[in-house]
Amino acid sequence: xxxxxxxxxxxxxxxxxxxxxxxxxxxxxxxxxxxxxxxxxxxxxxxxxxxxxxxxxxxxxxxxxxxxxxxxxxxxxxxxxxxxxxxxxxxxxxxxxxxxxxxxxxxxxxxxxxxxxxxxxxxxxxxxxxxxxxxxxxxxxxxxxxxxxxxxxxxxxxxxxxxxxxxxxxxxxxxxxxxxxxxxxxxxxxxxxxxxxxxxxxxxxxxxxxxxxxxxxxxxxxxxxxxxxxxxxxxxxxxxxxxxxxxxxxxxxxxxxxxxxxxxxxxxxxxxxxxxxxxxxxxxxxxxxxxxxxxxxxxxxxxxxxxxxxxxxxxxxxxxxxxxxxxxxxxxxxxxxxxxxxxxxxxxxxxxxxxxxxxxxxxxxxxxxxxxxxxxxxxxxxxxxxxxxxxxxxx
Amino acid sequence: xxxxxxxxxxxxxxxxxxxxxxxxxxxxxxxxxxxxxxxxxxxxxxxxxxxxxxxxxxxxxxxxxxxxxxxxxxxxxxxxxxxxxxxxxxxxxxxxxxxxxxxxxxxxxxxxxxxxxxxxxxxxxxxxxxxxxxxxxxxxxxxxxxxxxxxxxxxxxxxxxxxxxxxxxxxxxxxxxxxxxxxxxxxxxxxxxxxxxxxxxxxxxxxxxxxxxxxxxxxxxxxxxxxxxxxxxxxxxxxxxxxxxxxxxxxxxxxxxxxxxxxxxxxxxxxxxxxxxxxxxxxxxxxxxxxxxxxxxxxxxxxxxxxxxxxxxxxxxxxxxxxxxxxxxxxxxxxxxxxxxxxxxxxxxxxxxxxxxxxxxxxxxxxxxxxxxxxxxxxxxxxxxxxxxxxxxxx
Numbered sequence: 001x002x003x004x005x006x007x008x009x010x011x012x013x014x015x016x017x018x019x020x021x022x023x024x025x026x027x028x029x030x031x032x033x034x035x036x037x038x039x040x041x042x043x044x045x046x047x048x049x050x051x052x053x054x055x056x057x058x059x060x061x062x063x064x065x066x067x068x069x070x071x072x073x074x075x076x077x078x079x080x081x082x083x084x085x086x087x088x089x090x091x092x093x094x095x096x097x098x099x100x101x102x103x104x105x106x107x108x109x110x111x112x113x114x115x116x117x118x119x120x121x122x123x124x125x126x127x128x129x130x131x132x133x134x135x136x137x138x139x140x141x142x143x144x145x146x147x148x149x150x151x152x153x154x155x156x157x158x159x160x161x162x163x164x165x166x167x168x169x170x171x172x173x174x175x176x177x178x179x180x181x182x183x184x185x186x187x188x189x190x191x192x193x194x195x196x197x198x199x200x201x202x203x204x205x206x207x208x209x210x211x212x213x214x215x216x217x218x219x220x221x222x223x224x225x226x227x228x229x230x231x232x233x234x235x236x237x238x239x240x241x242x243x244x245x246x247x248x249x250x251x252x253x254x255x256x257x258x259x260x261x262x263x264x265x266x267x268x269x270x271x272x273x274x275x276x277x278x279x280x281x282x283x284x285x286x287x288x289x290x291x292x293x294x295x296x297x298x299x300x301x302x303x304x305x306x307x308x309x310x311x312x313x314x315x316x317x318x319x320x321x322x323x324x325x326x327x328x329x330x331x332x333x334x335x336x337x338x339x340x341x342x343x344x345x346x347x348x349x350x351x352x353x354x355x356x357x358x359x360x361x362x363x364x365x366x367x368x369x370x371x372x373x374x375x376x377x378x379x380x381x382x383x384x385x386x387x388x389x390x391x392x393x394x395x
Numbered sequence: 396x397x398x399x400x401x402x403x404x405x406x407x408x409x410x411x412x413x414x415x416x417x418x419x420x421x422x423x424x425x426x427x428x429x430x431x432x433x434x435x436x437x438x439x440x441x442x443x444x445x446x447x448x449x450x451x452x453x454x455x456x457x458x459x460x461x462x463x464x465x466x467x468x469x470x471x472x473x474x475x476x477x478x479x480x481x482x483x484x485x486x487x488x489x490x491x492x493x494x495x496x497x498x499x500x501x502x503x504x505x506x507x508x509x510x511x512x513x514x515x516x517x518x519x520x521x522x523x524x525x526x527x528x529x530x531x532x533x534x535x536x537x538x539x540x541x542x543x544x545x546x547x548x549x550x551x552x553x554x555x556x557x558x559x560x561x562x563x564x565x566x567x568x569x570x571x572x573x574x575x576x577x578x579x580x581x582x583x584x585x586x587x588x589x590x591x592x593x594x595x596x597x598x599x600x601x602x603x604x605x606x607x608x609x610x611x612x613x614x615x616x617x618x619x620x621x622x623x624x625x626x627x628x629x630x631x632x633x634x635x636x637x638x639x640x641x642x643x644x645x646x647x648x649x650x651x652x653x654x655x656x657x658x659x660x661x662x663x664x665x666x667x668x669x670x671x672x673x674x675x676x677x678x679x680x681x682x683x684x685x686x687x688x689x690x691x692x693x694x695x696x697x698x699x700x701x702x703x704x705x706x707x708x709x710x711x712x713x714x715x716x717x718x719x720x721x722x723x724x725x726x727x728x729x730x731x732x733x734x735x736x737x738x739x740x741x742x743x744x745x746x747x748x749x750x751x752x753x754x755x756x757x758x759x760x761x762x763x764x765x766x767x768x769x770x771x772x773x774x775x776x777x778x779x780x781x782x783x784x785x786x787x788x789x790x
Contacts, residue, residue, distance in 0.1 A: 013452070021456045023489070045458045045489040048774060052447035053492070057408070061416045061562075062595070063440045086599070089625070093596060094418070094440040096491035096650055097448070167456075200457070201488060204481070205653065230484070232653035234629075235660050255491055258600065258627035265630050266661045376773040379443060 002034040002116075004073050007105060008395045009054060009387050011047040012371040014334045021140055021167035021200060023303040024331035027338065029368065030104035031395075032112055034075055039112025040363050042308045042338075043104035044277035046097075050104075051375060053097040055385040063094035066101050078124050081109045085282050089256075099255030099279060106280030107311045107359070114358030121311070121359055125285050127318025132350035133325030136162035136196060138303065141170050145177075145184035152188025155329070159349050162324065163189055166198025166226065171213070179216040186220040196249070198226040205233040207240050214244045224249040224271055231259065237267035249273055252301035257283040257290070264296050273326070275301040276312040284315035288322070298322045305335040306343045309351075310359040317353050325351045334371045340364045368392060397429040397511075399468050402500060403790045404449060404782055406442040407766040409729050416535055416562035416595060418698040419726035422733065424763065425499035426790075427507055429470055434507025435758050437703045437733075438499030439672035441492075445499075446770060448492040450780040457488035461496050473519050476504045480677050484651075494650030494674060501675030502706045502754070509753030515709070516754055520680050522713020527745035528720030531557035531591060533698065536565050540572075540579035547583025550724070554744050557719065558584055561593020561621065566608070574611040581615040591644070593621040600628040602635050609639045619644040619666055626654065632662035644668055647696035652678040652685070659691050668721070670696040671707040679710035683717070693717045700730040701737045704746075705754040712748050720746045729766045735759045763787060 013026040028047035032039050043050050058064045069091045073084050085106065092098035110121045122130045137160045142148035148165060155163050165185050170178055182197065189195055197217060203209040210228040217225055224247045229236040231253040241248050247270030254260040255278050263269050264287075272291045274284045284300075291298040298319065300312035309328065316322050327345070328335070336342075340362045346352060354360025369389065377385040408421040423442035427434050438445050453459045464486045468479050480501065487493035505516045517525045532555045537543035543560060550558050560580050565573055577592065584590055592612060598604040605623040612620055619642045624631040626648040636643050642665030649655040650673050658664050659682075667686045669679045679695075686693040693714065695707035704723065711717050722740070723730070731737075735757045741747060749755025764784065772780040 017453050017455070019453070019456050019459075023455050023458075026452075026454050045454045046448065046451045046492075047454070048451035048772070049444060049447040049490060049492050052444040052772075053441070056441045056443035057421075058412050058414070059421050059440045059442070060412070060418050061414050063418075064414075089599065090596075093625075093648065095444060096495060097441075097444050099491060201485075204484065230488075230653060232651065232657065234653075234657050253488065256627065258625060258629075262627065262629050262657060262661075266657075373775050374773070377443070377447075378769070378771040378773070380768050 002075050004032055004071055004075050005035050006033045006395065007067065007070055008391055009051050010368055010392060011051070011373045011375050011387060012334050012368060013373050014332050022332065024328065024335035027304060027335060028104060029363070030108045032105065032108040034112060037112050037116045039108040039110070039115060039358060040307060041104040041107030041111060041311065042277055042305060043100050044275060045100065048375060049097050050101040051385060051387065052377060053095055053101045055377060057379060059094065062091065064091040066092060066098055066105070070105055075109060075113065078113065081106060081282055103276060103278050103280040106282050107276060110281045111358035118357045120353065120355055120357065121281065121314040122317035122353060125314065130317035130353045131320045132346065132352050133313060134161060134323050135325050135327030135345060135351045136160065136164055136194065137329045138164045138326050139329060141165045141168035141181055143169065145180040148181055149184035149188040152185050156189055156193055160193065162194035162196065164196035164198055167200040171199050171202035175212055178213055182216050182220045194223040195220060196224050196226060197222050199228045201227045201230045203228050205229050205236045207236050210240050211243055214246065217246050218244065222246050226250065227252065231263065234262050234267045237263060237269060241268035247271060254279055257286045260287040261290055264291055264294050269296060271297040271299055273299050273301040274312070274315065276315060277304065277308050281311050281315055284312065288316040288319060292319055292322070299324045300326050302326050303328050304331055305338040306341065307339055307359060307361045307363065309343050310353055310361050313351065313353045314359065327351055337367050338363060397470050399427055399466055399470050400430050401428045401790065402462065402465055403786055404446050405763055405787060406446070406768045406770050406782060407729050407763060408768050409727050417727065419723065419730035422699060422730060423499060424758070425503045427500065427503040429507060432507050432511045434503040434505070434510060434753060435702060436499035436502030436506065436706065437672055437700060438495050439670060440495065443770060444492050445496040446780060446782065447772060448490055448496045450772060452774060454489065457485065458490050459486040461487060461493055461500070465500055470504060470508065473508065476501060476677055498671060498673050498675040501677050502671060505676045506753035513752045515748065515750055515752065516676065517709045517712035517748060520709065525712035525748045526715045527741065527747050528708060529556060529718050530720050530722030530740060530746045531555065531559055531589065532724045533559045533721050534724060536560045536563035536576055538564065540575040543576055544579040544583040547580050551584055551588055555588065557589035557591065557618070559591035559593055562595040566594050566597035570607055573608055577611050577615045589618040590615060591619050591621060592617050594623045596622045596625045598623050600624050600631045602631050605635050606638055609641065612641050613639065617641050621645065622647065626658065629657050629662045632658060632664060636663035642666060649674055652681045655682040656685055659686055659689050664691060666692040666694055668694050668696040669707070669710065671710060672699065672703050676706050676710055679707065683711040683714060687714055687717070694719045695721050697721050698723050699726055700733040702734055702754060702756045702758065704738050705748055705756050708746065708748045709754065722746055732762050733758060
C-alpha cells in the first residue's frame with residue numbers, strides 16, 4: 001500500500017503582474033510524492049491564500065488545514081482520490097479557499113497514479129480513448145473595435161474555426177461601443193467562423209443590463225454568451241436564458257461539482273465550462289458525466305499552462321460529442337514555458353491530450369527556479385510553512 | 396469626506412483547539428479606523444487563510460487582495476459600504492476566501508458608521524425598531540442518548556422554549572442510534588418545547604440517506620431539519636423537501652447573498668440561516684429582505700461572540716414576523732469574554748440587540764491581549780503582513 005508522503009507547493013510569478021483579465025501571470029504548482037513516484041498539479045489564482053489554507057491551524061472539526069487530511073492518506077487507485085476528496089469536503093467545509101488548493105492536489109494525485117500505473121489519466125477515468133478536440137482561441141477584447149478586428153483577422157489566418165473575445169471594455173462602456181466591438185469581431189472572423197463572447201460576470205445579477213446586449217449578440221450570431229452573471233446567480237441565468245436564442249455558457253468559477261450542477265439543473269445554460277485548476281480533475285469529470293446526461297455541452301476552461309490544459313481536457317477526453325476545447329493562445333512566459341512537454345495544435349488544427357503516463361506533461365525545473373517566489377508563513381512565532389529553492393531541491 | 400485609513404486583523408485562539416463542531420474556539424477580529432472613529436467585526440473560521448486573502452499579491456484583475464480594494468475607500472454612509480462590497484466582488488471573483496474576510500470588514504464598517512452617526516446599526520439598515528427575538532439554544536448532540544437527554548432537561552429548566560441538537564454522532568452511526576438520540580432529546584424537552592435537528596451536512600448530497608431518518612424526525616415532531624446536505628446541493632434540498640412535512644433549514648455556509656437565494660428560490664427550504672461572520676451584515680440584510688418576500692423564515696446563525704451575535708441579529712432586527720434567534724449557549728472563553736458588553740437573555744427570556752451606537756458592543760482589549768496569536772506572512776523575503784501586540788497597541 002502506498003501513501004502520500006509529501007505535498008510541496010511552489011509559487012511562480014511574472015515580475016510584473018498586470019491589472020488585466022489574464023490568469024496566466026502566476027501559478028501555484030503542487031508536487032506530490034508517494035516515496036517512489038511523483039505527480040504535478042496546478043491551482044488557479046492567489047497562490048499565497050491557497051498555501052495558507054494548506055497549513056492554517058484547525059478552527060474546529062469542519063475547518064482543518066488540507067495538509068492534515070491529505071498527507072499520509074493511502075493512494076493506490078482512483079477510488080482513493082475520491083475518498084480523500086470526500087474527507088476534504090467534510091474537514092474543510094468552513095474553509096472556502098480549500099477547494100482551489102485541493103484542485104491542484106487532486107490533479108497531482110491523478111498524475112502520480114497514472115505514472116505509477118503507466119496509464120494516461122483519461123484511461124484511469126474510464127475512457128477507452130481520447131478524442132481530439134477542436135480548439136477555440138480565447139482572447140481579451142481589444143481596447144478599440146479596430147484592435148479586436150485585427151486580432152480576429154489574425155486568428156482566422158492562423159486557421160482557428162472558433163474564436164472567443166471577452167473581458168476588457170465589454171459591458172463596461174456604452175451599448176454602442178459594445179455593439180461596435182461585436183461587429184468588429186464578426187467582421188474580422190467573416191461569416192464562416194464561430195464567435196463566442198465572454199462577459200466576465202460584468203452584469204453581476206442584472207438581467208436587464210444583459211438583455212440590452214441581446215440584439216447585438218443575436219445580429220452577430222454569437223455562438224454563446226459566457227458568464228453574463230456571477231456563477232452563483234442561478235436565477236439570473238435562468239431568466240436571461242428564457243429571453244434569447246443565444247445559448248448561455250458558464251461555470252468556470254465552480255470550485256466544486258455541486259456549483260456546476262446548479263447551473264446545469266436550474267440555470268438553463270447550454271454549455272458548462274470547467275476549470276480543473278479550481279475544482280480538480282475528479283469534480284471536472286463528475287460534471288462532464290452529469291452534463292452529458294443532461295444534454296448540456298461540456299468544455300474546459302483553461303487560460304494557463306499545458307499542465308492545466310491536459311488536466312482540464314482529460315476530464316472529458318472520451319466524450320466524443322463534446323468537441324470544443326478552450327485553447328490558451330498567448331499565455332505569459334511563466335505559464336507557457338512551465339513544461340518541457342507542451343500541448344500544441346496538430347497539423348489538422350486539433351488538440352490532443354498527451355498519451356504519456358499520468359498527464360503526459362513534464363515540468364521544467366530550471367523554469368520553476370527562474371520564476372519561483374519564496375514564501376514563509378509564521379504562526380505564534382513558529383514557521384509553519386516555507387516554500388523556496390531548498391524545498392524544490394530537497395523537499 | 397471620510398476614508399478607511401486602516402484595517403487591522405487579530406487572531407485569537409484557545410490554547411487547545413479541539414476536533415469538535417464548536418466554532419467558538421478561535422476568532423478573527425477586524426478593527427477599521429477612519430481617523431476619528433473605529434469599528435469592530437469578526438470573521439468565521441480559519442483566521443490565517445482569511446488574513447492571507449487580505450494581503451495576497453494580485454494574480455490578475457479579478458483576483459486582488461482585499462486590502463487593495465478596501466483601504467482608502469470613502470466611508471460616509473451605508474451606500475459606501477455597498478459600493479465597496481460590489482468592488483470587492485469584482486476584484487476578488489477568483490479568491491473564494493475573500494467572502495469570509497470581507498464579512499468581518501463589512502461588520503466593522505457598519506459598526507464604525509453607527510458610532511460616527513450615533514445610531515444602532517439596525518437603524519442604519521432602515522429598520523425603525525428592533526423586535527426582541529426568541530432564542531433557541533444551540534447544542535451538540537451528546538455522545539450518548541442519555542447525555543443528550545440530560546442536556547435537554549437542563550435547557551428546559553433554564554427556560555428555553557426551543558432547543559436544537561446537532562453534529563456529534565448524528566447521521567454517522569446506525570439508524571437505530573439516530574432514532575435513540577432523537578427520542579432522548581424529545582423526552583428531555585417534553586412535548587412542550589420545539590426541537591430542531593442539525594445534521595451538519597452529514598449526508599452531503601445523498602437524498603436516500605437523509606430520507607431514512609424522516610420517520611424518526613416526523614415522530615419526534617422536529618420543527619426543522621437543518622443542513623441535511625452541503626449548502627450547494629440545491630437539487631438534493633429540493634428533492635428531500637418534496638418527500639416530507641418536516642421543514643428544511645439551511646444556508647449558514649452562504650458566503651454571499653446569491654448562495655442563500657439559491658436555497659430559497661430553488662432549494663425549497665422553509666428557514667434560511669445566515670451567519671454574518673461568513674457573508675457580512677450587508678448580505679445578511681439583503682437575504683433577510685428576500686426571504687421575507689419569498690415567505691421563508693430568516694434566522695441568524697451564530698456560534699461565537701456577542702459581537703457576531705449583534706451583527707447577525709441586526710440584519711433582521713426590524714422584521715417582526717421572523718421571531719427566532721440562534722443563541723450560543725456555551726461558547727468557549729475566547730469568544731465569551733471577548734466583549735465587555737454582552738448580549739444576555741432578558742428576564743422575559745428574549746434576546747435584544749443593543750441600542751448603543753454601531754453594534755453596541757465593546758471589545759475587551761485585555762482579553763484580546765490574552766488570546767492573541769502572532770502572525771507574520773512573508774512573500775519574496777519581505778514581510779507583507781504582521782499581526783501582534785504591537786499592531787494592537789500602535790497600529
